Amino acid sequence: MGLARTHAVALVGLTGALVEVEADISGQLPGIILIGLPDAALSEATERVRAAAKNSGCPLTRNKLTINLSPASLPKHGSGFDLAIALACLGADQMVSAASVGRVVHIGELALDGRLRPTPGMLPAVIAASRLGHDTVMVPAGNVEEASLVPGMQVIGVASLRDAAIWHGAKLEPVPVDPILLPVESGPETVEPDLADIIGNEDAILALQIAAAGGHHVFMVGPPGAGKTMLAARLPGLLPDLDAEASLEVSSMRSLSGRSVGRALITRPPLEAPHHTATAAAMVGGGSGQIRPGAAARASHGVLFLDEAPEFASAVLDALRQPLESGVISIHRANAVAHFPARFQLVMAANPCACGQYGAPDQDCTCPPSSRRRYLARISGPLLDRIDIQLKVQRVTATQLRLAADTPRLVSALARERVVAARSAAAARLSGTPWSLNSDVPGPWLRGPHARLDRSTTASLDRALERGGITMRGYDRVLRVAWSIADLEGIPRPGIEQVGQALYLRKGMTS
């Protein structure tokens, strides 16, 4: 009897693999058997496909259908295989052209009435299909815009299984239906908050620009109401637009999280601010069965902001150490390893102690010294060591508020221009190396012949190292920040002043 095959895409993390869907009809009592390591949602596809096919006016064969998903060793999740399964079955029954079905990649979930539902993760799936050498993909009407973002792909949007069958040559009359669309999110491109809203805190504003220019991680300590959250929320606004590859990755991540991507790729860096009760799985990703990206992965190419950082579980914070080093999150399961990008810029904010008032000029701290010491010690040394800029933020005084009314303040657009110029200066200097940002450059290179600074320039830094005020790793981090400051100021290499400023940004907290 009949046999037909088509293709679908299985996602593991952000990487997709092509899955061959084969359907065979045998002379047996009616039934559908689905084999090839499907999960629960996918096993239920047989029921959806049977109902959808019947209600679309092209019922499945009355004989037994065996559907195989190959490669069988690859775990397959979710409902995105429905369309491929339905068309393979119809192809095997010669209701549609088996040859036509075999040439197209099908992704989509079926509703019982035969309409197609938009499927999460469409963008990474279509990217995978394109990379694996396919040029035609059939998707639900609600996903057409998202799928069309992939260059060089012919996208066929269909509202129902009936439309899909007609496209593949079924002799049916088209019946117009209301396509199922993704819920429209109210303005995903909301206005980024502007730097001009910040009063006082000139130090912090400068530090933010340095962080944006060099891609440095930032830790801010200050009493409640000092504006730490406000500062952090303005960092994405200082970052340059995402390049083509990064925007594809950020958009894919958004698609994978089940949110609509819209008509255009996302070009602004994302900001993720998980609550301090977040678990390690929520932070780096995980979940039973399907592996979902966590906040750190969603913040890739943008900013991961951890407010009240000492309140996070220490295991959660330390789970970030590996992605901070490698830029990749790998989640291991017995049957698969999922990789997510994690090139985020980490911004942490903390109160100086449990009551929050320690070091504030206007109020007294009520914490005993031991609890004060313990509070910031919750952020582990190894994590803190990876953070280049450590900053003290103070409350705004009434005088600053009055002054602010008269002095012109820096707006984000202007600051971003400076950052873009600094980044291109760094990229030009680092051309021919594998790095493009100051924060990526390893210490030996900075101290090597390409970038070595004069003895006299680094005198203050050398003294700090001698006295044990900073470690060797800290020394390298100060050098990196110094280079970022020089780039931002438009000078070819850091001088005494830039090194001093970088040292202050490193040691500002403990002094």
Next chain:
Amino acid sequence: MARKDELGRQGEECAAVFLAAAGYRVVERNWRCGQGEIDLVAEIGGEVVFVEVKTRSGTRFGHPFEAITVAKLARLRRLAAAWCEQADVRPIRIRVDAIAVIIRPGVEPVIEHLSGVF
């Protein structure tokens, strides 16, 4: 007799005629024992065939074959063993078949035959 039983009887009659026309010798109809009933027992070329006949007046609630469940087939298999126990001559080979009959009023019945379904 209830309408559905009448329909079932008609369907079995159609199936028996169909099998006879196809060269089968119908050995037994509605053979009963303590465990249940076999609709048709037929014989062809030394092979004994136990047939489950399912009759419907339309396909609005699914094709007749869809109503033949795994549990029903398992019972038929047990009944087949019981039939063999009491038979004068032990059959050499046995087979379980299914026949679907769709009897729409005023239309010639449609018969479908699946052999070796269990």
